[in-house]
Amino acid sequence: MAFLDIRTLRKAYGSAIALDGVDLSINEGEFVTLLGPSGSGKTTLLMSIAGFTRPDSGTILLDGADITGVDPEDRNFGLVFQGYALFPHLSVANNIAFPLRVRKWDKARIAARVDEVMKLVGLDKLAARKPRELSGGQQQRVAIGRALAFGPKILLLDEPLSALDRKLRDTMQRELKRLHQETGVTFVFVTHDQEEAYAMSDRIAVFQNGNIVQIGSPREIYRAPASRFVAGFLGGNNILSAQTDGAQLDLFGIRMPMPAAYDRTRHGDGAITVWVRPEDIALGDVAPGAVCFSVKVADVSFVGTSERVTVITADGQELSVLAPSAIARELTPGSTATCALLPSAIGFLARE
Amino acid sequence: MSSFQRWAFGLTVPAALLTICLYVVPILQVLALSFTEPTFGLGNYVEMFGSAAIGRVVRTTMIVSAVTTVLTIVMSYAVAFALVHMRPAARRVALFMVMVPFWVSVLVRAFAWITILRRNGVLNSALVGSGAIAEPLELVYNQFGVIVGMVHYMMPFAILLLYANLSEIDPRIIQAARSLGARPVTIFTRVWLPLSLPGLAIASLFIVIFSLGFLVTPAILGAGRVLMVAEYISVQISSTLRWGVATALSTTLLLVVGLLVAVAARSPALRAAFEGGRR
Numbered sequence: 362m363a364f365l366d367i368r369t370l371r372k373a374y375g376s377a378i379a380l381d382g383v384d385l386s387i388n389e390g391e392f393v394t395l396l397g398p399s400g401s402g403k404t405t406l407l408m409s410i411a412g413f414t415r416p417d418s419g420t421i422l423l424d425g426a427d428i429t430g431v432d433p434e435d436r437n438f439g440l441v442f443q444g445y446a447l448f449p450h451l452s453v454a455n456n457i458a459f460p461l462r463v464r465k466w467d468k469a470r471i472a473a474r475v476d477e478v479m480k481l482v483g484l485d486k487l488a489a490r491k492p493r494e495l496s497g498g499q500q501q502r503v504a505i506g507r508a509l510a511f512g513p514k515i516l517l518l519d520e521p522l523s524a525l526d527r528k529l530r531d532t533m534q535r536e537l538k539r540l541h542q543e544t545g546v547t548f549v550f551v552t553h554d555q556e557e558a559y560a561m562s563d564r565i566a567v568f569q570n571g572n573i574v575q576i577g578s579p580r581e582i583y584r585a586p587a588s589r590f591v592a593g594f595l596g597g598n599n600i601l602s603a604q605t606d607g608a609q610l611d612l613f614g615i616r617m618p619m620p621a622a623y624d625r626t627r628h629g630d631g632a633i634t635v636w637v638r639p640e641d642i643a644l645g646d647v648a649p650g651a652v653c654f655s656v657k658v659a660d661v662s663f664v665g666t667s668e669r670v671t672v673i674t675a676d677g678q679e680l681s682v683l684a685p686s687a688i689a690r691e692l693t694p695g696s697t698a699t700c701a702l703l704p705s706a707i708g709f710l711a712r713e
Numbered sequence: 714m715s716s717f718q719r720w721a722f723g724l725t726v727p728a729a730l731l732t733i734c735l736y737v738v739p740i741l742q743v744l745a746l747s748f749t750e751p752t753f754g755l756g757n758y759v760e761m762f763g764s765a766a767i768g769r770v771v772r773t774t775m776i777v778s779a780v781t782t783v784l785t786i787v788m789s790y791a792v793a794f795a796l797v798h799m800r801p802a803a804r805r806v807a808l809f810m811v812m813v814p815f816w817v818s819v820l821v822r823a824f825a826w827i828t829i830l831r832r833n834g835v836l837n838s839a840l841v842g843s844g845a846i847a848e849p850l851e852l853v854y855n856q857f858g859v860i861v862g863m864v865h866y867m868m869p870f871a872i873l874l875l876y877a878n879l880s881e882i883d884p885r886i887i888q889a890a891r892s893l894g895a896r897p898v899t900i901f902t903r904v905w906l907p908l909s910l911p912g913l914a915i916a917s918l919f920i921v922i923f924s925l926g927f928l929v930t931p932a933i934l935g936a937g938r939v940l941m942v943a944e945y946i947s948v949q950i951s952s953t954l955r956w957g958v959a960t961a962l963s964t965t966l967l968l969v970v971g972l973l974v975a976v977a978a979r980s981p982a983l984r985a986a987f988e989g990g991r992r
Contacts, residue, residue, distance in 0.1 A: 413888055433891045440892035446885035450907045459903070460893035511894065 364389035364547060365515065370419035372405055379405040380416065381571035392541050392548040394558040397568030404519060407551045411517050412436050439508030439516040443523060445500045447492040453503050454488040460511040474510060482506040498529045509544060518550045522557060534560045555595050567591050589710050592636045599637045599680050605630050613654045613674040620704040629712040639683040641706035644670060644698055651701035658692045744964045750957035757961035774941045777856060778924035781863045785920050786913065789871035797879045811872050819866060823933040826862045827853055854936045862930040867923060871916045878912025914983045922970050942966055
């Protein structure tokens, strides 16, 4: 049995369904990310685990015991809020000591633990500061330290990095990963940012309309999105229409042998939907076994490490391609170019 | 200063001039009377500090003001706390009821309390009629009646001041305290109370200052038997025509209030209240 078991959890706010029978099992010590667009139910699920949202039906089991009706103050889960929710009237040390005082630890034990936690989250020199005297990243560390101080069974994090700038976010991602490894606490992390999810998680649960539509490791989800929604939500994937008779594939008006990933019973035949990652399409150079097709360049935009080139295929489909700057620089909108694609890079979506 | 700022500043000049000419100057003139009436010197102040009658008035004023402030703050805090926890629809109704007294003249409210509290009034009749008491209670024309009337007058102000403070407290901070294992009593004493200190400080200051100079309600509900400073001054000015003593007392009252504000403004809690969002 899993450590935390969520069974057919339902929650509606009036006519809006926030959770539509969610099932999720989390193992002890796992880092699970709930990923989805806003309003998809991920925060409602997190707040249900925390105990602040009462589900309409369904159960939450912790180590086999039903905790669905237990008050948040009795669950012993750490919770890190969006915006941190530090106590503004207490110093850093007293914020971290708060859960320990509530639990009536003796003074020496509290002092020792506060010291230990502040070292853990890298705040040892700021004990006397008030939250308003700290930067966003430091406040974040206090919030995490406070939530970990009392040794919670699970740490719940509600989009904690969304208010930080990009560089700080990268640092905090590594910090969270380190804290997860050092403490061994089970982390449940909510975000709408796929890169954040990929960087830290053992498993990602993708939410859509109050349901988990796919759950798996970051690589699984990236390589094999289960539905059109997942393929589209996970950033920049090309979702394309194709034709097949079951033996050969017609894509961009080019006929090619059917890739091995195709399964007639799951993916159907006739008009089907496929996806291709932008980085799997090559502009110009042709690898052995690749299929070539000519396109019209619509737009070239610089995205940092490479260029994102938007092209129109012969059958009028828009295609996003990531290309090295050296190649993309040669292209001007309106010109024609040749793209190459390995048939094995084509993914198929199940019939819906 | 930009030209817009100059214009904006210029627009405040008429109101400032009006206030200075028609309010500040006359007040200073009246206060100056305390040194010149009937003869030049500090005679009025010597008389004031020596007078047993004025001593009693000051003591009454301090007791009534203190009790009024404590009762007003405690009860208003309870109401404001409840307001913060209400659903929006219920809160709109409750806030409306808090504001209703603002539309009723203070005179009408004082006389309404008399009809309720006097010997054969609504409350005594009900209590005697139900057999709870044999003799009617003395509920008005004494300190009790004055305090009831004053607390009733002050509560809406205190409720609104405290509500403004409490509703600024981020509900996620309270949730955070719960997630950290704190129970309701702990959350109240360790989180709500410290975070509402600025509101409590400013509401208390407001009520104390208001109470010290309160005239109408003590005059009507005290009926001359509970003499507070403002009524004493009014009697000296309009009936006994001892303007010198009256203005000396007014000057002292003004100084005391000024001192209270100055001291309070130095306290961290009140500074936080004045600084507001900058916390």
